[in-house]
Amino acid sequence: MQLRLWDHNLRVRLIGEALFNMLFWMYFPFITVYFGTALGNHLAGMLMTIPPLFSLVGSLLGGALADRLGRRPVMLLGAFLQMAMFVLFAVSASHWVDYIAFIGLGLGGAIYRPASAAMVADLVLPENRREIFATFTTANNIGAVLGPALGAIFFFHYRQELLWTCALVLLLYLIAIFIMVRETMPVVTNNTQTGASIRDVFKEQWRGYGIIFRDKVFLVYTLAGICALVPIMQLDLYLPVYIIHEVPAQALFTWKDASLMLTSTEIFGWILGFNGLLFVLFILPVTKWLHHWKERDVFILSSLLSGAGTFALGLSTHIWFLFLCTIIFTFGEMMRSPVTQSFISRYAPENARGQYMGADSLQPTIGKFLAPVTVFLSSWVSPLGIFTLILLFAVISVVLYSQLFRMYLEKPTTTDQLSG
Structure with missing residues (x-):
């Protein structure tokens, strides 16, 4: 589906989210280092386990509100909260206030995302959703490639300027959403009960989540x-531990008597950058190639490639073998993202699409708690x-x-719509 044929809502959001995501990757990779330096690594490590809990609550709340208030108001709320937290971060003179602002940033982003994904599902035909979601992923990963390289300079040397820039970009994006983005919530979901108290509204929405989680x-x-x-998730967890401690310094290229030597830390940096570059270059072609594949086959192949590619990293420490393994597990990862969003947007009933998008955030949230077990066990296990x-x-x-x-x-239709 060509970009010029996209709905105006989607084009505005693609530009805004791509720009903000680059700024996000200019500060996010360095947050743990920042708090570790200020508060100590042990305390910082414990503190970093708390934001995912707020993000989970934000995702569930954002999904519920997206089905009741509409997509656009919830996106405005999430963007405004993030902008306010960037301002708080920029003017803060306390590391604890910085930490509160960081939690608020995650909460704002979590509120925004289910409504954003639901809007794509509202506007795009099922057969085109994989490609649309893949395009958004490509735009986000351009930021993931460029952001850390720029952030290594700006976050540590011009942090205040970077934070104010993030706040300004979000303010402009907030204005763009308000002026240029229209509401897309299907009429069937607009079941707001006039006169209902806020307490009754939230009781109804949480009851809706209970129905979702009983869906086998x-x-x-x-x-x-x-x-x-x-x-x-091991790319950010066990992989740096393994490469930095187990992979020796070695030459990337050798030419006559000269060679480009990389330390273990630099090898990890190259692999991380290579992973992001592969995403930018290939996620759209891969998504188009798999367009007619069954979702079952894509999910299974994705798991096999990501699992086998990561496992193979432990078989050799040669740098070019590590790059080959990176290609394998990255292709497994990039296959998964668009089809996941496409599956849940198709599976969810129209009147609960936002809630299902919010509940879908359980996967990365629980994954973030479970995946670090590899780092914990690495002290005792080879x-x-x-x-x-x-x-x-x-x-x-x-x-x-x-x-x-x-x-x-056995159940080819969507689940029964949530009772109002």
Whole structure:
């Protein structure tokens, strides 16, 4: 689906989200280092486990509000909260206020995302959703490639200017949403009860989530996704530990008597950048190539590639072998994102689309708590043992995805709409 044929709402959001995401990657990779330097690594490590809980609550809240108030108001709320937190971060003179602002940033982003994803599902035909979601992922990963390189300079030397720039960009994006983006919530979902108290509204929405979590198909989908994300998340968890401590310094290129030597830390940096570059270059072609594949096959192949590619990292420390493994697990990762969003947007009933998008955030949130077990065990278990454990999670996800689509084929229509 060509960009010029996109709905105006989507074009505005693509530009705004791509620009903001680059600024996000200019500060996010360095937040743990920042708090570790200020508060100590042990305390900072414990503090970093708290923001995902707020993000989970924000996602569930954002999804519920998106189905009641509409997509556009919730997106405005999430963007405004993020802008306010950037201002607080910029004027703060306390590291604890900085931490509160960081939590607020995650909460604002979590409120925004379910409404944003639901708007795509509202506007795009099911057969085009994978490509649209893949385009948004491409734009986000351009920022993931450029952002850390720029952030290494700006975050530590011009942090206040960077934070004010983020606040300004979000203010402009907020204005753009207000002026240029229209509401897309289907009429059937606009069931706001006039005169209902806020307490009654939230009781009704949380009851709706109870119905979602009793949906056996959705439950298996969530468990499969959690296991599938454990190998993918190792890029930021066990992989740096393994490469920095186990992979020796070596030459990337040798030419005559000259060579480009890389330290272990630099090798990890190259692999991280290579992963982001692969995403930018290939996620759209891969998504188009897999356009006619069944979702079941894409999910299973994604889990196998990400699990096998990550496991293979433990078989050799040669730099070019590590790059080959990076290609394998990155392709597994990039296959997964568009089809995940496409599946849940199709599976969710129209009157609960925002809630399902919010509940879908359970996968990365629980994954973030489960995936660090590899780092914890690395003090007692050999690298090959850790990589075997990672592969085991991938195999479990394959089994669960197979079970999911056996259940889903028996139930080809969407789940019953949530009772109002």
